[in-house]
Amino acid sequence: MEHPCGLFTLSNQPVPLKSISVDVSINQFVADVSATLDYKNEETGPVEALFVFPMDEDSAVYSFQAVVDGKNIVAEIREKQQAQEDYENAISQGQAAFLLEQDSSSGDIFRCSIGNLPPGQKATVTMSYVQELSLEADEAVRFVLPAILNPRYLLQESAETNSITSYISRILGKELPYTFSVSANICSSNGIEKVHSSCALSPLKYLADDKTVAQVSLAEGHKFDRDVEILVYYGGRNTPSVSLELPQAGAKPGSLMGDTAMMVSFYPSISVAEGESTSGEFIFLVDRSGSMNSPLNFEKGSQFRISSAKETLILLLKSLPLGCYFNIYGFGSTFDYFFPESVEYTQQTMEEAVQRVKSLKADLGGTEILEALTDIYSKSCKPNHPRQLFVFTDGEVCDTGLVIAEVQRHSQNHRCFSFGIGEGASTSLIKGIARASGGTAEFIMDKDRMQLKALRSLKRALQPVVQDISFTWTLPLGVETTLLSPAPTMIFHGQRLIVYAQLKGTNAVTGEVCLQYTLCGNIVRSTVPFSLDPKADDKLTIHRLAAKSLIQTLERSSQDAAEEKKKVVDISLQSGVVSPHTAYIAINKELNEPIQGPLTQRDIPLAHRYHFHFFMSLYPLCSSLSVLYISPLLQLISLQKADGSWELDEALTSVLGVSVQAALSKDVPSWATILAVLWLHSSFWGQREEWELLEKKAVAWIQAHSDSSLGECIEAANALLKSSVDPAVFGL
Template identity: 45%
Template structure:
């Protein structure tokens, strides 16, 4: 089946979703999100609405309720199959029913069925989930309310028979709005809040600025992800939060015992953070599916995703150390690689790769990442060159769990650094790739530049790998611990590591405990310790319990998929944990039933769709695309009913912004697309001219970047100086003098250049720096340039 792409409208068709209200309560590093969606059936016949929507991949969904008139119905968490049967039975009996379930293929996609909404009736549906805030590179804590759910490409070997249809319209015509307010509470003062959407002024609620409120400006259309960046004082300060259990829960259960959340920030010795490896096998895997021909953002000067990825590859290739090994893969419905196997990095192989990067296009159909990964893992690792995998994708895959299972099996052979490009990238895929292979995940959305984030990950990749991580608990007599988080497999300098643990027993006389993270780094043992109080930190409800349960649930789900005869026992354990904690999993669903008249629904079938915002080839456009979901088969127990109108609406929470991949390998779909010409970037031009060794040659193209003539460069060159040394010193002065704000992007390029100059062992470096300053109008010191 192919997705259809064409202009569609919803003119004169009623839209049932009227408004979305979101209330966010942030406590430190955790957000509790309550979303209320108002739907109204303006039709003359009852409707069944099917909503598909994204949520953060690691969130804990813990509540669903519906208010019809003055009656509120709270959903129960139930075995998924039983919940589906109850839903069908309720509709066949003339009742209203609500069913919320997680996709079988990806934990960041949910489906909500609203059954039999009578004519003129309204329903306010409330969904609650809990999520950790992401730590950003600039120490901000990031909260994202996802609006964008791009259609997931379905691989050839997957069942495509059950598809949910998604209809989209230009983003500016979305007929419903979002109201969002956030209440912030932090142990440290809140410095500021930034957002990619218009905000009302931040209002502090107390003198020490540890509590504040902020909200979106009125009338916001939910046509994009809403991203909040929260800045706290001392954001890197290790913290511990203790949460009391529920007295009403079963004794000995997770919900009965206290739970502690530890936020740890490893601090490596300066000698480690400043020393970078000169070996390694670097494999760059680049999404070349059709959706990579979308713009990075909706601004006027936005680059296409594929073009930004190509610029990033240029920067990466120039930043690699001499003597390492590398290869580049492109994938879509098929895949290809630049070299049959990884090659040694030198001038020739770098030039060959750069020539091929120039010709890369988003012309390879759908997003099928499984096969290239299988090919990479089939290649033997190179001794003394640790494998580092860099994956760039917009994350539109339908077999997320299958991909992550493959990465986990091969997790000990490499580290994976993953990058989600553009809005709608699967959070479950991007974070899962890094988690299962001891790497780091980054998301590039809005006006973010890809290059600084990728360079940060390259810095991590070049740092020595942390080995033999262990966690040691020091607790009072009578208190024991059960760790809920999976074993720590990776630590990076200054990057947060979260640990959830269940504590059993008590010792009233000694309420203090501590945890020590111990690991080996460059053959040295390093210890980081955090002390904490065993008394509850404050009124957090059961937030941490549910996040801890969610963490354990995800680990058990991975074990279950890999298990043989033990799979049944693991499924029972998952069911028990999910039902006990109230957190959904792949085997459970929320079901709510509102008993109405009990009369069989009569009347002809009506079909309506809720429009969602779409973007195609970088410009807003209406699309009709298909997306696989777990349950779209006709209802099984409605033989006695006349068919209701089925309202396929995407999403339950946000609208969907889409860049479509073809369901087949539709390369011809992208023929004739003219990419807008953008002015050349002088920084990238200069970096392109650098040699693999780190040096530059004195040539006319170099003079052009520096905005000088060849004669000017020759005239001020100190007597007897090698031209390559002179050119390389000038390049360093230009980088530090004119591009200092982009230092995160060119830091490795500059380090290579400085190392090359030092290796030449010439005596005229100071004269070159002095002459270069005079030529370029700078006043930089030799030490500043790393010389």
């Protein structure tokens, strides 16, 4: 039997999608993205092409259009059910139709349907969206174009659900039958210092002498087989700012799009001098499903996810303060825990936990986090010890709404710090549970160190609690503001804080906004003046980001579901931003004649995330994933006691690279701990963020167990280790 002409998947089905090209415009910390998909039907009959793809949960999709035979067909946004019915009616009548919709169970999955593409016909569809970009610890602005969409594991409660990801055809990335390209234009008034990426890039090209505009693109030959991460480093430090945008032409005054929109950015600075809490209940919930046996990325030599999680847990355990409480849960198809209830952090409980962490395996089957969460929430919180939940998962869960709702129900009793591990982690799940509980979300991809991001979150969890957060506006008479995004419930040092507002009446010159909160009993204010001079933007970026924020807030509301859905639909139809209840529909009604013949469905394949057994063929020496490679840094950390001290023994001297006899030259209680701290500073300064919490414990212990000879001991220890660390490290 002869096959029709065209490109084929491994199942010998022709693929009508020929190319994907993406244009990204990054302006400060906002990205505007246009993705163009080119199709051609090379079969003898009409086809329907279905392309399911991931997208960051915070993306605001605001435009969809198609070009057929040179004719531009602009899609309209409608209620989803109506759009789906219009689409089905159009293709049943032989008309070409185009549908773009968000998955009802997860905000980070979209589906593009191309119906009734005639034989020999070409079609191009373009969708556009805007999104805020996250800020990394090193102040890089991070843009990610997701490519990996892992199958979402069905929760027991939703096993009847038809998961949109379950039927997608998947093949190895190098065999994808369509091409892929990305080009990014970057703009910043502070200048662009450098650009890094998880993928090979063309050289950075500056388009202005002052380096405020630049361009970069993916190197040729890149396949759509991994997430594209771009990190942009600007010249100036982040400062508070206010941006105003003119309303949409012709929109009704008083409506979201008919008034000026405002974006306010704060960068609160919570001084370390305010002190850190030594209390708290720290619960670590770790994904132990089979997918955690995968490497973090597709490069040979990449660390396995479960191994990285184990290293991170050991580091977190060593960094906890004395007097707190802790527990560790593992989840998969079932769940387990180290202790029936959270236990006090002591030398004995810490040692027991570290030994159990070393033996953890990714052996609990599927990814069902809900049952473990329910068990955690069923146990009473410890008085005067705020509950802090740390969740580590590769996030392959179907119907994330159930999980987020469970976290939301208990948001008054805890904060959740979430970590998406590896490519394809659900941004809806990771961001959703953090947002619902006032925590933060981190994503670990490529060469990111999980330990660094986990310790950053632990530092945030130990920060003093911020209370009574509010915004006040100083505006001329006749000018009013309405907050479009909820006031934050938590503020962390070094974290960007963005809120949106609607401004009515701009016949004035200046105004100011003040962020106010209470910290350690003191009232803190941060005021930003701004000019009431809104700028025009034909893409209405601020309005659409504000609409997305408002839609997400309403979706999380516990109020009347029907009323909230009505509000979401209204905002979505006003702004053009897709919601779970709306979709874009375009119909080509000008075909010369109805399409003849039966309609054949073609599912566009996505890249396959390699299975565990494939990677074992790349690592034939790796006989067991339970074996944990212990780096010198982790060896030293593993030897530290719960109170922050070290004992002088052969294990310590082996790590330090000195003989036991030489190390015994001083006979003072703090000698071993002084040596360990100096070695950290001289050998692993570049990873200081990973060990500064346990160093703080060590220095406090040294100060409590030393006398006037401390300076002399530090000098002798520097000489022994051939280092030159400043005694000021120890408070001298």
